[in-house]
Amino acid sequence: MNEQFNIETKCIQSGWKPKKGEPRILPIYQSTTFKYDTSEQMGRLFDLEDSGYFYTRLQNPTNDAVAEKICDLEGGYAAMLTSSGQAANFYAVMNIAEEGDHIVCSSALYGGTYNLYAHTIRKMGVEATFVDPDCTEEELNAAFRDNTKAVVGETIANPALTVLDIEKFARVAHEHGVPLIVDNTFATPINCRPFEWGADIVTHSTTKYMDGHAMTVGGAIVDSGNFDWEAHAEKFPGLTKPDETYHGIVYTRNFGKGAYITKATAQLMRDLGSIQAPQNAFLLNVGLETLHLRVPRHCENAKKVASYLKGHKKVAWVNCAMLEGDKYHDLAAKYMPNGTCGVITFGLKGGRDVAVKMMDSLKLAAIVTHVSDARTCVLHPASHTHRQMNDQELLEAGVQPDLIRFSVGIENADDIIADLEQALALV
Numbered sequence: 034m035n036e037q038f039n040i041e042t043k044c045i046q047s048g049w050k051p052k053k054g055e056p057r058i059l060p061i062y063q064s065t066t067f068k069y070d071t072s073e074q075m076g077r078l079f080d081l082e083d084s085g086y087f088y089t090r091l092q093n094p095t096n097d098a099v100a101e102k103i104c105d106l107e108g109g110y111a112a113m114l115t116s117s118g119q120a121a122n123f124y125a126v127m128n129i130a131e132e133g134d135h136i137v138c139s140s141a142l143y144g145g146t147y148n149l150y151a152h153t154i155r156k157m158g159v160e161a162t163f164v165d166p167d168c169t170e171e172e173l174n175a176a177f178r179d180n181t182k183a184v185v186g187e188t189i190a191n192p193a194l195t196v197l198d199i200e201k202f203a204r205v206a207h208e209h210g211v212p213l214i215v216d217n218t219f220a221t222p223i224n225c226r227p228f229e230w231g232a233d234i235v236t237h238s239t240t241k242y243m244d245g246h247a248m249t250v251g252g253a254i255v256d257s258g259n260f261d262w263e264a265h266a267e268k269f270p271g272l273t274k275p276d277e278t279y280h281g282i283v284y285t286r287n288f289g290k291g292a293y294i295t296k297a298t299a300q301l302m303r304d305l306g307s308i309q310a311p312q313n314a315f316l317l318n319v320g321l322e323t324l325h326l327r328v329p330r331h332c333e334n335a336k337k338v339a340s341y342l343k344g345h346k347k348v349a350w351v352n353c354a355m356l357e358g359d360k361y362h363d364l365a366a367k368y369m370p371n372g373t374c375g376v377i378t379f380g381l382k383g384g385r386d387v388a389v390k391m392m393d394s395l396k397l398a399a400i401v402t403h404v405s406d407a408r409t410c411v412l413h414p415a416s417h418t419h420r421q422m423n424d425q426e427l428l429e430a431g432v433q434p435d436l437i438r439f440s441v442g443i444e445n446a447d448d449i450i451a452d453l454e455q456a457l458a459l460v
């Protein structure tokens with residue numbers, strides 16, 4: 034950790050630290066395996082008695098350097114990369130929940146994460162209760178059960194753009210003896226560091242702003258090291274009781290604050306294998322080096338575009354928490370005083386059909402299943418990412434059927450606005 038550096042410096046300097054004569058740039062360790070001199074040395078690695086590389090599914094030096102950078106940016110204790118944001122959100126929960134357990138989730142989630150928690154992990158025996166992100170503390174309390182193991186939410190939900198009251202969710206989670214897991218993909222650690230507000234674990238789809246160039250799908254999990262698993266040992270036997278697949282080691286006893294990430298690596302990554310390719314980690318690292326330059330520009334452009342849309346007579350509504358009067362303006366000002374993200378949403382008068390016609394007329398903004406990269410792009414969640422949801426589920430996830438998700442890039446804002454202007458003139 035480099036506590037002494039500011040976040041801009043961490044974007045550049047954290048992670049790979051070459052020693053004398055080593056490459057200045059993070060090398061891609063394009064190797065599945067690592068060599069040892071004796072079988073005794075190798076055996077100790079398999080027993081988690083020594084740390085060291087032996088097989089890339091478990092750990093790889095390129096990936097570890099990039100995970101360390103993300104860990105530093107979030108102010109965490111330990112981190113790991115995963116093949117995708119989906120894998121990160123899956124592992125983050127399944128590392129502490131098992132068959133018969135329960136989690137509490139904000140209903141405003143990325144569509145893929147909603148499916149994962151509402152349907153897929155349910156088939157594995159873990160049930161989720163969804164709560165409105167704006168619920169009262171009483172409503173949130175009422176969602177807990179004896180077998181609840183975690184609370185989950187998104188700093189800025191994709192695409193609902195609700196802002197999570199992290200302090201409130203963390204406080205209630207802690208009152209029930211469970212951690213708060215926050216997906217910080219949209220805010221990025223440049224704009225918000227959930228650990229500073231009491232969150233315990235942060236996840237990322239690094240596919241979005243962290244990569245920033247739409248090159249590589251990836252994910253990350255960061256642990257603050259702050260949650261006291263031992264204080265709730267009965268709830269978290271996976272961390273506090275012997276692991277027979279490693280000769281009875283106890284993660285909290287052997288690894289202290291590193292228990293959660295070590296377990297996720299040693300068990301889930303070992304058995305499920307959703308690793309990030311070292312090549313992808315290398316590209317992700319290049320993206321991270323400019324995260325602190327790109328994110329403020331995304332926000333500045335998004336605010337300009339949102340203001341323009343707000344003043345347009347064909348626009349019915351606009352969501353952008355950076356605008357005065359937005360429902361989440363106050364929460365955003367508290368948690369993200371420097372800006373939220375480049376993604377905004379809006380609806381047009383005339384609804385769904387007009388929205389589709391306008392989108393089809395855009396020239397600079399491309400229709401792609403993506404958000405949060407350098408290029409401006411646009412999507413209609415009800416007919417794309419969230420098309421598996423019925424109207425009721427859509428509304429609960431904060432996605433109106435006419436909602437257009439507009440991911441403002443880092444081009445010149447005037448050109449983005451001119452593109453919208455010509456497309457809006459045609460509807």
Ligand SMILES: *Cc1c(COP(=O)(O)O)cnc(C)c1O
Nearest residue numbers: 117118119143191218238240251
């Ligand atoms: C995209 C996204 C995910 C899923 O990430 P992938 O990298 O596409 O698997 C999870 N959470 C949020 C908030 C996202 O935007």
